[in-house]
Amino acid sequence: MYTEKVMDHFTNPRNVGEIENADGEGTVGNPTCGDVMTIYIKVKDNVLEDIKFKTFGCGAAIATSSMITELAIGKTIEEALKITKNHVAEALEGLPKTKMHCSNLAADALKAAIENYKSKK
Amino acid sequence: MIYMDHSATSPVKKEVFEVMKPYLKESYGNASTFYSLGREAKVAMENARENVAKLIGANPEEIIFTSGGTESDNIAIQGIAYKLQSKGKHIITSSIEHPAVIETCKGLENKGFKVSYLPVYKNGIIKISDLKKAIADETILITIMHANNEIGTIQPIAEIGEVAKKHDIKFHCDGVQSVGKIPVDVNKLNVDLLSVSAHKLHGPKGVGALYIKKGTKLKPILFGGGQENDLSPGTENIPGIVGLAKACEIAKLELENNFTYLTNLQEKLIDGVLDNIEESYLNGDREKRLPGNVNFRFTGIEGESIVLMLDSKGIAGSTGSACSSKKLTPSHVLKAIGLEDLDSHGSLRLTIGMENNEEEVITVIEEIKSIVETLRSMSPLWKKK
Numbered sequence: 296m297y298t299e300k301v302m303d304h305f306t307n308p309r310n311v312g313e314i315e316n317a318d319g320e321g322t323v324g325n326p327t328c329g330d331v332m333t334i335y336i337k338v339k340d341n342v343l344e345d346i347k348f349k350t351f352g353c354g355a356a357i358a359t360s361s362m363i364t365e366l367a368i369g370k371t372i373e374e375a376l377k378i379t380k381n382h383v384a385e386a387l388e389g390l391p392k393t394k395m396h397c398s399n400l401a402a403d404a405l406k407a408a409i410e411n412y413k414s415k416k
Numbered sequence: 417m418i419y420m421d422h423s424a425t426s427p428v429k430k431e432v433f434e435v436m437k438p439y440l441k442e443s444y445g446n447a448s449t450f451y452s453l454g455r456e457a458k459v460a461m462e463n464a465r466e467n468v469a470k471l472i473g474a475n476p477e478e479i480i481f482t483s484g485g486t487e488s489d490n491i492a493i494q495g496i497a498y499k500l501q502s503k504g505k506h507i508i509t510s511s512i513e514h515p516a517v518i519e520t521c522k523g524l525e526n527k528g529f530k531v532s533y534l535p536v537y538k539n540g541i542i543k544i545s546d547l548k549k550a551i552a553d554e555t556i557l558i559t560i561m562h563a564n565n566e567i568g569t570i571q572p573i574a575e576i577g578e579v580a581k582k583h584d585i586k587f588h589c590d591g592v593q594s595v596g597k598i599p600v601d602v603n604k605l606n607v608d609l610l611s612v613s614a615h616k617l618h619g620p621k622g623v624g625a626l627y628i629k630k631g632t633k634l635k636p637i638l639f640g641g642g643q644e645n646d647l648s649p650g651t652e653n654i655p656g657i658v659g660l661a662k663a664c665e666i667a668k669l670e671l672e673n674n675f676t677y678l679t680n681l682q683e684k685l686i687d688g689v690l691d692n693i694e695e696s697y698l699n700g701d702r703e704k705r706l707p708g709n710v711n712f713r714f715t716g717i718e719g720e721s722i723v724l725m726l727d728s729k730g731i732a733g734s735t736g737s738a739c740s741s742k743k744l745t746p747s748h749v750l751k752a753i754g755l756e757d758l759d760s761h762g763s764l765r766l767t768i769g770m771e772n773n774e775e776e777v778i779t780v781i782e783e784i785k786s787i788v789e790t791l792r793s794m795s796p797l798w799k800k801k
Binding site: 297302305306308311322326327329330331332333349350351352353354356357 | 720
C-alpha cells in the first residue's frame with residue numbers, strides 16, 4: 296500500500312524534533328481525521344537553515360513531514376513556498392489515493408510556519 | 417513472524433488442510449450429480465453438516481452452507497425482513513455490529529424498513545432494558561452479534577434471545593467471532609439464526625454456515641440452482657465445507673483447553689502493557705471478552721503507525737484507526753463506546769491464537785513499549801510531564 300520511499304521515511308524519519316527559539320512554527324491538521332503536524336523553522340538570510348517536525352498520524356503523515364524537511368532545507372523562503380502537496384507526494388514516489396488529502400499536510404504546515412515567521416518580523 | 421491478528425483471519429490447521437485435499441483432486445464431483453463421484457461429494461457434505469451442527473448444538477438439517485459470514489448475515493437478515501415485512505418493518509440491532517450486518521440494515525432502511533441501533537456504553541455491551549424499550553409492535557427481527565470483532569466484548573445473547581422469544585420476534589446472532597472460541601449452543605442462546613465463518617476458526621476462507629432453527633422461514637435473496645434449501649444456491653464448495661467441518665470438530669474437542677490457554681496469554685498481554693506503559697488503556701469490558709482479544713489505546717499516538725512499526729518488527733496486528741480504513745472515518749465501535757475521535761485513532765488490536773506462546777507475548781509487550789515511546793517522542797500531542 297505504501298511505496299518503499301514512504302516506508303523509508305516512516306521508519307527513519309529525518310529531522311524529527313523541535314527547534315528551541317524557532318523563527319517560525321506552524322501546526323496544521325485536526326484530530327478528527329487523525330493527523331496533526333507541527334513544523335519548526337530556523338531562518339538565516341532568507342534561507343531555511345533548519346527544519347524540524349513533530350507529527351501525530353499515520354505512516355503517510357509521518358513520511359510527508361519527513362520528506363518536506365528534506366525538500367525545503369537550504370531553500371529560500373520564496374522557493375520553499377512553492378513546494379506543494381503534489382511535490383511531496385511525487386518525491387515519495389506516490390501516496391495511496393485516500394491519503395493524498397488527509398495525511399499530506401506537510402506543505403501546509405511548512406507554509407504555516409513561514410507565515411508565522413513573516414508575522415514576527 | 418508473530419501473528420496476532422486472529423480475529424482478522426486464522427491459519428488453516430494442518431488436519432483441516434489434509435481433509436480438504438482429496439476434494440480438490442480425486443473427489444472433485446459435483447454434489448448435485450447422481451454418479452458415484454457426485455454421491456461421494458454429497459456424502460462428505462452431509463457428514464460435514466453433522467459436525468458443524470454438533471459444535472453449536474443444532475440438528476444437521478438446520479445448517480446451510482454459505483460462502484462465509486457476510487453471506488450468512490445477508491441471507492438471515494434480508495431473508496427474515498422480506499419474509500415478514502407484512503407483519504412489520506422494524507429491526508433492532510446494536511451500534512457495534514460488523515459491517516456485514518450494519519450495511520445490510522442500512523440497505524433495508526433504504527427499502528423502507530426502520531432500524532434501531534442500540535447503544536453499548538463504555539464497556540461495549542448493550543442493556544436489556546434498552547432492548548425492551550426499543551421493541552415495538554412492528555418489530556420483526558433482532559440481530560445482535562455474539563462477540564465483537566474489534567473489542568471482543570460478549571453480548572448477553574441468551575437474555576436477548578429470551579426477550580425475543582417472549583415477544584415472538586425472530587433473533588439472528590452473528591457468531592462469526594465467537595463460534596469455536598466460547599461455548600455456543602443455539603438452544604441455550606435462544607437464537608433462531610446464527611452466522612458462522614470457517615476462516616476465523618482455522619478453517620479455509622470463502623466458506624461459512626448459517627443455522628436456521630427448524631420452522632424459521634426465509635425469503636431467498638440469491639437465485640440459482642436451488643442448493644442449500646434454495647437459500648445459498650450455487651455448486652457446493654465441498655473442499656471448503658469439509659474443511660469447515662473439520663475445523664468445527666477440532667474446535668469442539670479443544671474449546672475448553674484453548675479457552676484457558678488464550679485467556680492466560682491475554683491476561684499477561686493486558687497486564688504487561690497497562691502496567692508498563694503510561695496512559696495506556698484497554699478498550700471494552702475486561703471480563704466479558706473473547707479469549708485472546710485485546711484492544712489498547714495509547715494517548716498521543718496514532719494506530720496505523722503503531723501497526724506499521726510492529727510490522728517492521730515482524731509482528732502482525734491491526735487498528736481501528738480511520739487512517740487505516742478505506743473510508744477514513746474512525747471505527748464505529750470505538751465511537752460507540754464513547755471514545756473521542758483523537759483517542760479512537762490510537763487503538764491497537766491484537767488477537768492471540770493457539771500458535772502464540774508466552775515468549776511471544778513478552779516480546780510483543782517490549783516492542784509495543786519501545787514503539788509507543790518512539791511515536792510519542794515524535795508526537796506534537798504528547799507533552800511529557
